Amino acid sequence: MAETFITFATILSGIAFLLALGRFLKGPSTVDRVIAFDVLTVISITFIVLSALIEERGIYLDVALVYALLSFLGVIAIARYLEGRF
DSSP: OHHHHHHHHHHHHHHHHHHHHHHHHHOSSHHHHHHHHHHHHHHHHHHHHHHHHHHTOTHHHHHHHHHHHHHHHHHHHHHHHHHTOO
16 A cells, blocks of 8 residues: 555656756746756655655665755755845
């Protein structure tokens, strides 16, 4: 039963990744691309967590946490740069 939910979550995450990638490539403004990039990183973190569940390896959760922190800092830095206060 759990494998079914993990498979379903992986498929939904893949669809969300493709939609966000489309917005990243098509985005008419830089802000749209930054938001799409942030969504892509969140979905990538989801894939890492799902991989940790499938392979039963807790170390992947540490990788996901570090990736999330770096992603957050990167988006904040880009937002400040676009705002002109950097």
